Amino acid sequence: MTLFLIVTLNGLTLAALYFLAASGFSLIFGLMRTVNMAHGALLMLGGYVGYSIVDATGSWGLGVVGGGLAAALAGAIVQAGVLGWMQGDELRQTLASIAISIIMADLMLWHWGGLTYQVELPEALAGGQRLPVLGVGYANIRLALMAFALATGLALWFLIQRTRFGAVIRAGVDDQDMLRALGYPINRIFVLVFALGGMLAGMAGVVAASALSIAPGTDLQFLLSSLVVVIVGGMGSIGGAALGALLVGLAEQYGLAYAPTYGVVFTFAIMVLVLAVRPQGLLGKAEL
Amino acid sequence: MRPALILIPLLALPLVLNDFWLTQVATRSLILGIMALSLSFLATYLGVVSFAQATMAGIAGYTIAYFGPNSVGIGVQLPFWISIPLALMLAVVSGGLIGLIARRSRGIYAIMITLAIGVAFFYFTRQNYTLFNGWTGFSGVRAPEIGGLSLRDPLALYLLSLGTAVLALALVSGFVRSPLGLTIQAVRDAPGRVLALGISVTTPIVAAFAFSGLLAGAGGILNVWYQERISSFSVGLGPIIDILIVAVIGGLRHPAGAFVGAVVFVLLDTFAVDLIDRERFNTLIGVVLLLIVIVAPGGLQQLASDWVARLRRPEVKEKSTV
Numbered sequence: 001m002t003l004f005l006i007v008t009l010n011g012l013t014l015a016a017l018y019f020l021a022a023s024g025f026s027l028i029f030g031l032m033r034t035v036n037m038a039h040g041a042l043l044m045l046g047g048y049v050g051y052s053i054v055d056a057t058g059s060w061g062l063g064v065v066g067g068g069l070a071a072a073l074a075g076a077i078v079q080a081g082v083l084g085w086m087q088g089d090e091l092r093q094t095l096a097s098i099a100i101s102i103i104m105a106d107l108m109l110w111h112w113g114g115l116t117y118q119v120e121l122p123e124a125l126a127g128g129q130r131l132p133v134l135g136v137g138y139a140n141i142r143l144a145l146m147a148f149a150l151a152t153g154l155a156l157w158f159l160i161q162r163t164r165f166g167a168v169i170r171a172g173v174d175d176q177d178m179l180r181a182l183g184y185p186i187n188r189i190f191v192l193v194f195a196l197g198g199m200l201a202g203m204a205g206v207v208a209a210s211a212l213s214i215a216p217g218t219d220l221q222f223l224l225s226s227l228v229v230v231i232v233g234g235m236g237s238i239g240g241a242a243l244g245a246l247l248v249g250l251a252e253q254y255g256l257a258y259a260p261t262y263g264v265v266f267t268f269a270i271m272v273l274v275l276a277v278r279p280q281g282l283l284g285k286a287e288l
Numbered sequence: 289m290r291p292a293l294i295l296i297p298l299l300a301l302p303l304v305l306n307d308f309w310l311t312q313v314a315t316r317s318l319i320l321g322i323m324a325l326s327l328s329f330l331a332t333y334l335g336v337v338s339f340a341q342a343t344m345a346g347i348a349g350y351t352i353a354y355f356g357p358n359s360v361g362i363g364v365q366l367p368f369w370i371s372i373p374l375a376l377m378l379a380v381v382s383g384g385l386i387g388l389i390a391r392r393s394r395g396i397y398a399i400m401i402t403l404a405i406g407v408a409f410f411y412f413t414r415q416n417y418t419l420f421n422g423w424t425g426f427s428g429v430r431a432p433e434i435g436g437l438s439l440r441d442p443l444a445l446y447l448l449s450l451g452t453a454v455l456a457l458a459l460v461s462g463f464v465r466s467p468l469g470l471t472i473q474a475v476r477d478a479p480g481r482v483l484a485l486g487i488s489v490t491t492p493i494v495a496a497f498a499f500s501g502l503l504a505g506a507g508g509i510l511n512v513w514y515q516e517r518i519s520s521f522s523v524g525l526g527p528i529i530d531i532l533i534v535a536v537i538g539g540l541r542h543p544a545g546a547f548v549g550a551v552v553f554v555l556l557d558t559f560a561v562d563l564i565d566r567e568r569f570n571t572l573i574g575v576v577l578l579l580i581v582i583v584a585p586g587g588l589q590q591l592a593s594d595w596v597a598r599l600r601r602p603e604v605k606e607k608s609t610v
Contacts, residue, residue, distance in 0.1 A: 033396070035389070035396045035399060035400060044597075047460045056426070082582070084583075085582075086582075089585075090395060090396045091337060091395070091399075092581055092585050094337075094396055094399055095532075095536060095577065095581045096578060096582070098529065098532070099574045099575070099577035099578035099581060100574070100578065102529065102570050102571075102573065102574035102575035102577070103570070103571050103575060103578070106568060106570035106571040106574065110567070110568065110571075135324070168575070220407065220525050223407075224403075224404060224407040224408070224411075227400050227403060227404045227407075228404050228408075230400075231400060231401060231404060237399075260415070261415045261416045261417060261418070261433060262412075262415070262416065263415055264408050264411040264412045264415060265412065267408065268404075268405075268408045268412075271401075271404060271408075272389055275389060275392070275393075275401065276389075279393065280390040
């Protein structure tokens with residue numbers, strides 16, 4: 001029973017991370033139809049920058065914000081500098097973003113080396129807690145991570161559903177040409193949304209580097225999880241990203257605990273099952 | 289005869305090249321080209337860019353390693369005349385299954401799904417020790433001796449790769465003219481109309497993927513003989529991207545471009561040490577890919593045919609600019 005509870009909590013932790021990573025990916029895809037293959041690289045950049053900031057200043061909060069801002073800036077540059085020029089040609093954008101992610105990953109390897117880093121935790125988040133009701137001990141940082149993902153999800157929901165900027169994004173998702181015709185600077189909105197997605201990825205990177213660790217290959221891990229999460233949950237839907245992350249995170253941890261050498265198969269099976277029954281994803285809107 | 293004009297120099301190549309050039313450049317380009325051909329076939333005729341070609345090639349390669357001589361003591365030894373057809377068959381089946389999974393997806397959706405399949409397979413080979421021997425994989429895989437001729441000999445492997453490449457191209461050009469091949473192209477152009485004619489869309493898509501599995505599998509078998517080992521890294525993001533880059537450099541609009549792309553890629557890979565730090569090869573290849581995507585989305589092949597067309601008919605060009 002204790003094992004089951006711990007595995008469930010681990011699954012929720014992973015789901016929280018996957019949600020943070022996939023929400024930005026999904027947001028960008030929903031508005032721009034861009035499959036940003038550099039998303040994992042943005043996440044890793046955030047993680048590394050966050051690590052360096054925490055290492056230099058000792059402030060964890062500053063590290064999270066700094067990592068997020070670094071990835072936001074990189075995302076904005078990617079959209080404004082490269083992908084924006086190929087808007088509408090999705091295959092070309094995908095290929096270009098792959099090229100960018102290869103370059104970014106290699107340059108990060110150059111600068112930070114092949115070591116595994118873990119961001120040092122602030123005092124309040126180090127150590128663990130005995131959870132009431134469940135009766136198992138669990139690491140503070142992981143609980144904080146879940147709270148952080150929940151807060152981010154709510155903030156994102158508020159931004160998209162309740163603010164003027166969110167209304168513009170939703171209008172862009174539904175009818176880009178109309179939005180352009182109404183005089184909204186769509187290219188600037190694209191860059192902003194890309195920065196927002198990068199920010200989410202970057203913060204996820206710092207949190208991932210704190211709760212787990214970060215090393216070359218982290219980018220691929222989170223790119224895969226983001227892909228599967230949005231395929232399962234539905235492209236461009238924040239709720240879908242949450243549901244997909246929950247399913248994938250739990251499946252991965254149960255798989256690891258109960259069938260160690262076949263863990264990935266569970267994730268994969270979920271994806272295939274969803275594709276067979278609902279190709280547009282659980283909460284996705286059907287295309288065409 | 290145009291094919292003969294290309295084939296005769298290629299057959300004579302071993303006479304002028306030393307072993308380094310023959311093995312490291314010529315044979316490697318051919319093998320990489322065959323794997324990339326499986327991708328450019330799908331891209332050209334089905335209109336789907338698949339990231340799962342390294343997976344299909346890897347399944348064939350792993351089959352050869354598992355059922356052949358290797359130095360890790362896993363698997364069962366079978367004679368080559370069973371293991372080779374078996375490897376090809378499994379590659380075809382895996383291709384068909386991947387097609388079945390991705391059948392309702394087009395464009396970027398298909399990219400995402402095939403990439404997820406490819407990366408999931410990579411993590412699976414890394415986790416699983418009973419079939420794939422995990423992280424380390426198989427080493428000491430030896431190409432068989434067929435009729436007293438060892439395929440480990442550079443010349444024999446080169447000629448076999450050349451023969452396979454020619455056969456693969458011939459198969460592609462024959463297949464796309466067959467009724468099934470024409471249906472595949474019809475699905476690419478107008479899936480709705482194909483459905484309206486009462487033809488299932490699923491069968492052509494699965495068939496196209498299965499056929500690409502055959503091509504990728506052939507490349508995968510040659511590759512495992514060439515490398516003499518296979519591991520999770522042989523099916524990871526590196527090879528997935530390499531195959532894609534080769535196909536994109538060559539141009540996704542004509543299958544033969546894959547071989548042009550392969551030669552460029554292998555030359556870059558072999559001689560990048562002289563240009564830049566060996567460690568930064570990925571940055572170089574990323575920049576090359578980015579430049580190709582920005583400047584020549586049709587690939588080198590398209591670029592070349594544009595130039596040829598411009599040289600041939602300069603007066604038409606002038607008229608059209610007026």
